[in-house]
Amino acid sequence: MAQGSAKIRIAHAEPIGQGARLLRVERVDGAELGFAGGQYVIINSGVTLPGGKLAKRAYSMLSSDAEQRAVEIAVKRIGAGPASNVLNDIAVGAELEWSGPWGKLRLPPGFSGRALVIATDTGITAALGIARSAAAAGAAQLDLLWLVEEGDYFVPEAFVRERLPAAARLTVAGGFLPVGHPERPARACALVGDHVADGPRDAVLCAGDGAVIYPIRDRLASLGAPEGSVLLESFFNNPLKKSL
Ligand SMILES: Cc1cc2nc3c(=O)[nH]c(=O)nc-3n(C[C@H](O)[C@H](O)[C@H](O)COP(=O)(O)OP(=O)(O)OC[C@H]3O[C@@H](n4cnc5c(N)ncnc54)[C@H](O)[C@@H]3O)c2cc1C
Numbered sequence: 001m002a003q004g005s006a007k008i009r010i011a012h013a014e015p016i017g018q019g020a021r022l023l024r025v026e027r028v029d030g031a032e033l034g035f036a037g038g039q040y041v042i043i044n045s046g047v048t049l050p051g052g053k054l055a056k057r058a059y060s061m062l063s064s065d066a067e068q069r070a071v072e073i074a075v076k077r078i079g080a081g082p083a084s085n086v087l088n089d090i091a092v093g094a095e096l097e098w099s100g101p102w103g104k105l106r107l108p109p110g111f112s113g114r115a116l117v118i119a120t121d122t123g124i125t126a127a128l129g130i131a132r133s134a135a136a137a138g139a140a141q142l143d144l145l146w147l148v149e150e151g152d153y154f155v156p157e158a159f160v161r162e163r164l165p166a167a168a169r170l171t172v173a174g175g176f177l178p179v180g181h182p183e184r185p186a187r188a189c190a191l192v193g194d195h196v197a198d199g200p201r202d203a204v205l206c207a208g209d210g211a212v213i214y215p216i217r218d219r220l221a222s223l224g225a226p227e228g229s230v231l232l233e234s235f236f237n238n239p240l241k242k243s244l
Pocket of ligand 1 (some may be wrong): 040055058059061073074075076077078080081082083084085096112121122125126179233234235236237
């Protein structure tokens with residue numbers, strides 16, 4: 001799959017929920033993105049940070065990988081964060097530099113087993129991208145578990161349900177503890193343990209809060225998940241990095 005570094009154009013934008021925006025973007029040169037569900041692009045916000053670096057941030061495609069020319073992302077406004085504010089305010093028709101697609105959080109082509117996708121917070125975008133992907137269409141079972149604070153934290157539950165294929169089963173653990181709460185990892189591990197009580201999955205893909213998804217992986221390993229069968233994508237609080 002060819003990785004591109006060119007410009008994208010904001011083709012359409014609409015508000016979703018409180019403080020978030022759905023954007024449809026397409027390459028200015030009209031080429032396909034060539035992404036698989038679960039992957040992300042890196043967008044250059046054009047904002048220069050105090051240290052002199054440009055604020056380039058990752059956003060996962062939530063649209064189906066059956067459509068490669070116009071893809072959708074959803075961006076939550078994070079405080080005074082440079083990129084999320086640019087993308088929540090940018091005009092339709094504006095152009096930005098991007099690179100991608102990137103990322104290994106994806107089902108293998110031809111997947112035919114039982115898959116569980118676990119999302120916390122904004123990680124639901126990647127979960128949607130995975131569930132709507134061509135690879136997911138062959139899954140014998142596709143469960144999604146979304147751990148999220150309030151109903152208006154990001155995209156509404158109805159937004160997610162409308163976009164899921166009928167075969168996917170979504171469980172929303174609403175009212176989840178807020179980001180940074182010390183009991184978040186333990187609570188998440190308990191919920192996931194309940195979720196897999198009916199047997200192991202051939203693939204588990206997790207996206208969202210790094211402080212939560214790494215402990216989830218350890219918990220799944222303790223429950224018998226084979227080494228390497230749990231894939232992770234930290235959107236924030238990545239324990240392997242100080243900051244993105
Ligand atoms: C692979 C990947 C995919 C991503 N996909 C999406 C996506 O689909 N939609 C989306 O809105 N964001 C997504 N993000 C997060 C996004 O890249 C930015 O971190 C976010 O938009 C904040 O950028 P900023 O420049 O506005 O603020 P920054 O100044 O960069 O962020 C401020 C702080 O907030 C943290 N942060 C980022 N997101 C959250 C959150 N939800 N809750 C609490 N803290 C957070 C950042 O890590 C940072 O420490 C993704 C991140 C990664 C690594």
